[in-house]
Each structure stands twice: as C-alpha cells, then as structure tokens.
Amino acid sequence: MRLVIWVSIAFTSIISCIVMLEGQQDQTPTPKPEETEVWSPVPRVVTPAPECGAPPSDAIVLFDGKNLDQWVSSGDKSPAQWVVANGVMTVNKSAGNIETKRKFRDYQLHIEWRVPANVTGTGQARGNSGVFLAATASKDGGYELQVLDSYNNQTYVNGMAGSIYKQAIPFVNATRKPGEWQTYDVVWQAPVFNQDGDLKTPAYVTVLFNGVLVQNHFAVRGETRYIGQPYYKAHGPEPIMLQAHGDPSPPISFRNIWARELD
Numbered sequence: 001m002r003l004v005i006w007v008s009i010a011f012t013s014i015i016s017c018i019v020m021l022e023g024q025q026d027q028t029p030t031p032k033p034e035e036t037e038v039w040s041p042v043p044r045v046v047t048p049a050p051e052c053g054a055p056p057s058d059a060i061v062l063f064d065g066k067n068l069d070q071w072v073s074s075g076d077k078s079p080a081q082w083v084v085a086n087g088v089m090t091v092n093k094s095a096g097n098i099e100t101k102r103k104f105r106d107y108q109l110h111i112e113w114r115v116p117a118n119v120t121g122t123g124q125a126r127g128n129s130g131v132f133l134a135a136t137a138s139k140d141g142g143y144e145l146q147v148l149d150s151y152n153n154q155t156y157v158n159g160m161a162g163s164i165y166k167q168a169i170p171f172v173n174a175t176r177k178p179g180e181w182q183t184y185d186v187v188w189q190a191p192v193f194n195q196d197g198d199l200k201t202p203a204y205v206t207v208l209f210n211g212v213l214v215q216n217h218f219a220v221r222g223e224t225r226y227i228g229q230p231y232y233k234a235h236g237p238e239p240i241m242l243q244a245h246g247d248p249s250p251p252i253s254f255r256n257i258w259a260r261e262l263d
C-alpha cells in the first residue's frame, strides 16, 4: 500500500513538472518576422543602363569611344598616344602602356577588347595585352589580368586570357574568336597594408569573362612577376593600366571602359 502511495506521489510530481515546463514555454514570446527585417540605411539608387554592359548612372566612364582624355602614357604621364578611331582605341605598341589619370582602390570594372581577325603568331605572341588592376610601375608593374587570343591558341594556362598572370588559372576558357568583342567584368578589392608596410589583407579579384565566371574572389599572392614568385610591396590607390605588349602580332583594341568605385 505504501509503495502505491509513493508511486502515486512521484507520478503526480512528474505531471506537475511537465505542466510547469509547458507553462514556462508558453511565456516565451513568439518570434515575429519583423524582428529580422532591416530598414536602414537604405541603399542609394543607381540607375542601370538600358542594356547590359553599358555604364550605370554612377559609373566613371574611362573610355566612351571619343577620346583618351581619361588616360596618360604610363612612362612620362604625357597625353596617351594610342589610336582612337570608329569608337574604339587601338594599342600603339611603340607608345607603351597607358593608364588612367584617376587612381582607384576598390572598384568594379567593365572593359571590352578585341583581337583583330587577322591576328598572327602563337602562344604569348598572339594578341597579348593586359589590364593591370593596380599599376605600381609604368613598365608592367602591378597585378595583371591577362589579355590574349586564347581561341585555339595553346600557352601556359596561368598565362591565358582570364588568368591572373602566372598566379591564377581561369576556371574555363570562355574566349571568343579573333575579330569578335570580348568583355571582362572585374571586382577588385585592393590589398591593405599596415603602417610598417607589411601586408594586412591581400587583394581579392573576381572576373567574369564574356559573362562567364573565371576567377572567384581569388586571393592575389602579390604583384605579377614575369620571372619568379609574386610578392607584395606597399602602395596606395593606383591607376588602371593597359598593356602595350611588344609581341609582333597586330595590335588589339579596347572599347566601352567604365568603373564604379566601391570604397
């Protein structure tokens, strides 16, 4: 009989605890969808261009087909001497690299390029140029996004079109034929350096080549080196530079170049 009483008391206690716990749970407020809604700050309005690839309302237009007012010769900073005709600029190999007057830190870049249909040569000597995403020296100093005719043209894969030269192989080969226009859409996050010049955070780069992702937030290992391994040296905001490569093939052309500052 005593056992029955104890079991009865224990059972009653357990039931009481469950009822109490349920009561406590009932006191917890029910989450509301509004609790995870963010209303400010409100992103500013940017008006996109009517067609994809054209500059949106907040773009810095670097070349619209008319002139090279936004560019200088990298060597002596004199007016750029590349050839402008029919809405495009064409590399003047004897005039050397050109670079933007403006210096950039983080940015989004759109640039279009075309290897001529009558291109000659093989490997690196076939439509070679480049976009230096931050130019640290007039003669190919900085971080080169390679430009090359990679349509049926074999070369080392970390030097083909869409590569970060000698650092990052493109995921795929999205090159169009010579004679056709190609697009690069780039997101560049500049490297950050400590006061003492040591690297704090590397540069990161994302590249879409003709709309196809070929580099995804790649952590850049340092400035492009033709020979040897890349390494960093401290710098600040820098121009964007286009390469006048010395290969003997006919020169390539650029058009529709614009950037959006991200910092």
Ligand code: MG
Pocket (backbone or CB within 6 Å): 128, 129, 130, 144, 146, 147, 243, 245
């Ligand atoms: Mg190059």
